[in-house]
Amino acid sequence: xxxxxxxxxxxxxxxxxxxxxxxxxxxxxxxxxxxxxxxxxxxxxxxxxxxxxxxxxxxxxxxxxxxxxxxxxxxxxxxxxxxxxxxxxxxxxxxxxxxxxxxxxxxxxxxxxxxxxxxxxxxxxxxxxxxxxxxxxxxxxxxxxxxxxxxxxxxxxxxxxxxxxxxxxxxxxxxxxxxxxxxxxxxxxxxxxxxxxxxxxxxxxxxxxxxxxxxxxxxxxxxxxxxxxxxxxxxxxxxxxxxxxxxxxxxxxxxxxxxxxxxxxxxxxxxxxxxxxxxxxxxxxxxxxxxxxxxxxxxxxxxxxxxxxxxxxxxxxxxxxxxxxxxxxxxxxxxxxxxxxxxxxxxxxxxxxxx
Amino acid sequence: xxxxxxxxxxxxxxxxxxxxxxxxxxxxxxxxxxxxxxxxxxxxxxxxxxxxxxxxxxxxxxxxxxxxxxxxxxxxxxxxxxxxxxxxxxxxxxxxxxxxxxxxxxxxxxxxxxxxxxxxxxxxxxxxxxxxxxxxxxxxxxxxxxxxxxxxxxxxxxxxxxxxxxx
Numbered sequence: 064x065x066x067x068x069x070x071x072x073x074x075x076x077x078x079x080x081x082x083x084x085x086x087x088x089x090x091x092x093x094x095x096x097x098x099x100x101x102x103x104x105x106x107x108x109x110x111x112x113x114x115x116x117x118x119x120x121x122x123x124x125x126x127x128x129x130x131x132x133x134x135x136x137x138x139x140x141x142x143x144x145x146x147x148x149x150x151x152x153x154x155x156x157x158x159x160x161x162x163x164x165x166x167x168x169x170x171x172x173x174x175x176x177x178x179x180x181x182x183x184x185x186x187x188x189x190x191x192x193x194x195x196x197x198x199x200x201x202x203x204x205x206x207x208x209x210x211x212x213x214x215x216x217x218x219x220x221x222x223x224x225x226x227x228x229x230x231x232x233x234x235x236x237x238x239x240x241x242x243x244x245x246x247x248x249x250x251x252x253x254x255x256x257x258x259x260x261x262x263x264x265x266x267x268x269x270x271x272x273x274x275x276x277x278x279x280x281x282x283x284x285x286x287x288x289x290x291x292x293x294x295x296x297x298x299x300x301x302x303x304x305x306x307x308x309x310x311x312x313x314x315x316x317x318x319x320x321x322x323x324x325x326x327x328x329x330x331x332x333x334x335x336x337x338x339x340x341x342x343x344x345x346x347x348x349x350x351x352x353x354x355x356x357x358x359x360x361x362x363x364x365x366x367x368x369x370x371x372x373x374x375x376x377x378x379x380x381x382x383x384x385x386x387x388x389x390x391x392x393x394x395x396x397x398x399x400x401x402x403x404x405x406x407x408x409x410x411x412x413x414x415x416x417x418x
Numbered sequence: 419x420x421x422x423x424x425x426x427x428x429x430x431x432x433x434x435x436x437x438x439x440x441x442x443x444x445x446x447x448x449x450x451x452x453x454x455x456x457x458x459x460x461x462x463x464x465x466x467x468x469x470x471x472x473x474x475x476x477x478x479x480x481x482x483x484x485x486x487x488x489x490x491x492x493x494x495x496x497x498x499x500x501x502x503x504x505x506x507x508x509x510x511x512x513x514x515x516x517x518x519x520x521x522x523x524x525x526x527x528x529x530x531x532x533x534x535x536x537x538x539x540x541x542x543x544x545x546x547x548x549x550x551x552x553x554x555x556x557x558x559x560x561x562x563x564x565x566x567x568x569x570x571x572x573x574x575x576x577x578x579x580x581x582x583x584x585x
Binding site: 191194201219221249289293297 | 459498
């Protein structure tokens with residue numbers, strides 16, 4: 064009897080050991096150095112010049128304006144220009160403020176490339192062209208998707224100057240870019256924020272019918288006695304936004320719903336730019352059957368109702384539109400909904416044919 | 419109107435440093451600032467330290483807002499955001515910009531009791547706003563002036579926003 068128990072114990076230990084080996088092998092496979100094999104760390108030194116800029120404030124086939132996500136151009140190298148300007152930002156029909164923006168838009172253009180691609184980036188600080196709006200000031204850019212020396216690539220660009228540098232998109236994911244000049248908080252609440260999408264080398268593992276970029280950000284504004292709205296560092300430091308927006312304006316996609324059809328699979332690239340708050344992203348009436356945290360397919364979750372995004376954090380979420388209807392997406396921190404963090408997906412039209 | 423308000427504000431705050439009652443100041447620091455310029459934040463800790471230190475050393479601090487379009491409500495809003503306040507002048511005629519030759523904000527001028535500029539340039543070398551000040555240019559100059567020594571570094575270069583003058 065005792066021998067039987069000893070054998071059973073030995074067998075159990077053996078099975079446990081084998082299971083452990085499988086687990087370690089599995090973990091080791093995904094966490095090993097494999098995914099860093101073809102990475103490019105660093106890049107040649109950036110170039111700074113006083114080369115003047117003219118024409119459009121952004122240029123490049125890899126750029127689009129959210130919620131649109133243009134397909135990645137059929138190339139492994141992308142030449143992209145995103146200039147800085149000072150201009151009025153419209154919050155709604157009655158409120159506007161003097162903003163500082165990338166590519167003339169708030170948020171800045173969406174940069175869409177593929178993992179392993181090289182980005183040749185150029186940016187002119189054109190704040191000297193609009194002295195009547197706001198005093199020209201130094202700016203910079205910080206790509207979270209890049210792995211480069213920040214002292215060199217993200218250095219200050221004085222008004223009228225142009226910086227050029229290159230970087231390689233090592234990791235698949237959804238990443239923020241923003242101005243990194245002090246006070247960074249001030250530059251970000253003025254509007255100097257944008258999104259980069261790095262598609263996995265072989266694409267995401269699913270096929271979708273539609274995809275959209277959703278860029279969540281906070282606006283900290285104060286109304287002066289004259290009625291003018293200005294950015295407000297005091298409330299920003301207290302993390303009390305006046306507005307929380309998807310794609311640059313509070314409740315923007317209530318008036319301009321995202322379109323879908325019942326039965327379709329939808330992919331959303333969701334980035335919470337902050338700069339101070341978190342987002343609890345949720346779509347009412349469905350569940351995410353795929354969530355890739357930071358947009359990397361290795362970080363997969365399933366059956367998720369709400370995705371928690373830190374400031375500058377992101378996820379790719381996918382879901383099936385279950386039936387005809389209008390679906391509301393929100394930051395489920397409801398103080399943020401009150402401030403504008405809600406939008407609609409209109410799937411009230413005819414459903415797609417069953418697949 | 420703005421100018422009138424600024425003068426009124428300055429008067430209420432006891433400005434016009436050279437004419438203030440009591441002991442004559444050993445010097446005055448003129449901080450050229452912009453209410454829409456983001457660069458002042460990087461130096462806020464140095465300014466706050468000077469707000470404690472300078473009066474004890476007999477040195478007055480005054481902010482000057484030289485940009486076109488500056489208004490009392492913008493300046494008040496700026497100080498609320500940066501969480502400290504200095505007596506200030508809105509230099510709507512750009513008299514002080516011309517007098518000192520200020521080019522950017524923030525830029526400071528330390529003037530001795532004889533009216534001579536003994537230091538001009540940035541507040542410190544903290545351009546990254548990470549609390550790493552290696553050279554406290556203005557503080558060092560204030561301490562040297564207050565102790566009767568010549569200012570060892572009369573000029574330094576820094577970055578900032580351009581001043582947009584009134585035409």
